[in-house]
Amino acid sequence: QDLKNEDLKDMQELGQGNGGSVKKVEHTPSGTIMAKKIVLIDAKPSVRKQILRELQIMHDCNSQYIISFYGAFISDPNICICMEFMDKGSLDGIYKKIGPIDIDVVGKVALAVLEGLTYLYDVHRIIHRDIKPSNILCNSKGQIKICDFGVSGELINSIADTFVGTSTYMSPERIQGAQYTVKSDVWSLGISLIELALGRFPFADDSSDNSDLSDFEGTLSPSRPGPLSALPSAKQREAKEKADKRKKRKSKGVSLQGGGMTMSILELLQHIVNEPAPKLTPEDRFPAQAEAFVDSCLFKDPDARLTPKDLLKHPWIEQSRISSMDLEAWTSTF
Numbered sequence: 001q002d003l004k005n006e007d008l009k010d011m012q013e014l015g016q017g018n019g020g021s022v023k024k025v026e027h028t029p030s031g032t033i034m035a036k037k038i039v040l041i042d043a044k045p046s047v048r049k050q051i052l053r054e055l056q057i058m059h060d061c062n063s064q065y066i067i068s069f070y071g072a073f074i075s076d077p078n079i080c081i082c083m084e085f086m087d088k089g090s091l092d093g094i095y096k097k098i099g100p101i102d103i104d105v106v107g108k109v110a111l112a113v114l115e116g117l118t119y120l121y122d123v124h125r126i127i128h129r130d131i132k133p134s135n136i137l138c139n140s141k142g143q144i145k146i147c148d149f150g151v152s153g154e155l156i157n158s159i160a161d162t163f164v165g166t167s168t169y170m171s172p173e174r175i176q177g178a179q180y181t182v183k184s185d186v187w188s189l190g191i192s193l194i195e196l197a198l199g200r201f202p203f204a205d206d207s208s209d210n211s212d213l214s215d216f217e218g219t220l221s222p223s224r225p226g227p228l229s230a231l232p233s234a235k236q237r238e239a240k241e242k243a244d245k246r247k248k249r250k251s252k253g254v255s256l257q258g259g260g261m262t263m264s265i266l267e268l269l270q271h272i273v274n275e276p277a278p279k280l281t282p283e284d285r286f287p288a289q290a291e292a293f294v295d296s297c298l299f300k301d302p303d304a305r306l307t308p309k310d311l312l313k314h315p316w317i318e319q320s321r322i323s324s325m326d327l328e329a330w331t332s333t334f
């Protein structure tokens with residue numbers, strides 16, 4: 001029962017990201033609805049085959065917090081990955097539609113992501129590498145699951161070679177070129193949770209003159225942090241920013257792609273490395289335990305940060321676990 005392209009009927013475009021697009025499709029022989037991710041890979045056939053082999057690990061990833069995998073195949077020049085379709089989409093789409101997400105829901109999200117990360121790491125020694133709201137999906141049964149984790153080393157390399165990936169959820173140690181660890185995912189989770197609770201990307205509010213960062217989606221090769229020493233002069237930066245703003249307006253806020261790093265992305269990365277981590281603010285708006293949890297995800301020193309497994313014991317997470325918040329009812333509101 002190998003998957004093949006002829007058996008998949010396109011239904012709807014679900015979205016586009018760095019290095020691919022995702023479609024809702026029907027597997028006509030079985031009637032199963034799936035999400036088909038198409039990744040353009042500029043690599044030799046042998047590398048493509050290697051990627052396909054590595055992706056097979058996903059067949060063994062069985063957890064209620066991980067998107068199920070139906071199979072992958074090569075459809076030249078693309079690799080197609082077929083996975084469970086989540087009918088409420090990703091959390092970035094949800095907050096952009098309904099506004100800031102209730103902190104009790106955010107608590108359930110934190111719990112699900114930590115469970116998913118713990119499963120991936122404890123059972124398969126897989127580090128996710130790309131935790132962000134668009135990789136946290138939701139369905140109308142009220143389930144929350146993570147997708148797009150780094151199972152294939154070859155795929156990670158090929159995408160890094162071909163495209164520039166999102167960088168703005170990247171931890172300070174990653175930006176500085178350190179080894180990826182499961183604690184880097186914890187940083188990305190912290191940033192994502194603030195984004196969901198505030199309804200906007202958190203690196204924006206500290207000064208008024210860089211308010212253009214509010215809808216900022218920076219891109220940079222995830223495996224190749226830029227040389228932060230090569231920072232532009234203020235004048236160059238200003239000119240570049242103006243050009244970028246024009247470009248962004250034209251492309252309706254779609255993330256800047258293909259051209260690699262822009263000056264303002266370097267600035268953002270520098271900010272992440274040098275400035276205090278963002279927080280769940282204003283202080284009286286959120287439960288103290290939620291604030292404390294996010295703070296602990298965002299310790300800038302990775303040695304001080306806990307692992308997903310340890311964070312499952314955090315009081316806010318324990319509370320979220322027993323909370324009566326009904327996610328199924330919540331998803332029926334949008």
Ligand code: ADP
Nearest residue numbers: 014015016017018020022035084085086090134
């Ligand atoms: P990104 O994650 O950077 O947005 P992707 O190409 O991974 O880019 O995904 C594009 C969009 O497709 C996502 O933002 C998400 O809304 C949607 N999507 C991805 N996978 C699924 C899925 N399994 N079910 C439903 N929607 C999905």
Ligand code: MG
Nearest residue numbers: 017134135148
């Ligand atoms: Mg994705």
